[in-house]
Amino acid sequence: MPEAVEGRRRRGAALEEAILRAAADVLRESGVAGLTMDEVARRAGTNKNAIYRRWPNRVALGVAVYRRSATAETTVPDTGSLREDALELLRRANSTWSSPYGEILRGLIAAAGGVPELLAELRDPAAGGGPYEAAWLTVLHRAVARGEAPPEAAHPRVASTPTALLRDEYLTRGVPSVPDTVLTEIVDEVFLPLIHGRGLAGGVGVA
Known part of the structure; x- marks a missing residue:
């Protein structure tokens, strides 16, 4: 899927933010069991490779989301x-x-x-x-x-x-x-x- 927002390719912090937001939505709706790279990529409008370049697996991604939300x-x-x-x-x-x-x-x-x-x-x-x-x-x-x-x-x-x-x-x-x-x-x-x-x-x- 394209890594784009409003016709522009997203990179760096913008793409990472989109991935984390999508993963947070999945966790809230479906819990850890429903957190898959395919679903996060679909919601973030990107591809799985873009996620794997930042997090090695779905658990590492989930931990990143959790750490960001923890007060x-x-x-x-x-x-x-x-x-x-x-x-x-x-x-x-x-x-x-x-x-x-x-x-x-x-x-x-x-x-x-x-x-x-x-x-x-x-x-x-x-x-x-x-x-x-x-x-x-x-x-x-x-x-x-x-x-x-x-x-x-x-x-x-x-x-x-x-x-x-x-x-x-x-x-x-x-x-x-x-x-x-x-x-x-x-x-x-x-x-x-x-x-x-x-x-x-x-x-x-x-x-």
Whole structure:
């Protein structure tokens, strides 16, 4: 198909934008399963070679679309309580994962298989990476300053634990939404004991 808009050949950024918009439309309408290079090429008014020159496969294209739509802005709760801050962050993540946005993310993670590069790119605010992980670290540093947590608790692996467990609920159990009782269990039975254990162990135990 011609790579043209208004009679002119599209190149560079203009063509890439058209491809990404078309792929985003397919993802919204049909999910990851419906994302094919043929359909994206048809909607973008281009050919598959133009897409393959930019992305090696449909999953890489889907990840690019997802990364572009993922927001990097994450406000940090400050309730004065580590438990309440943790529950608020976990509830926000749960809300995103149970939305159509989260469904696309879960589909891309499954389609990416074990490819580390693609999985790394999917570490967005809702998935527990980037600014979202920074929000958890901020919550932990505030708890340390209040004397509510030992200094050793402000560690990236500790910060990533709650959302890692939340992801596991979605990816291994296939649930459409995680009940608030489970979120509370993650905080009360795993996250807070892990933090207190870090203090007792003097920082030993989480690499």
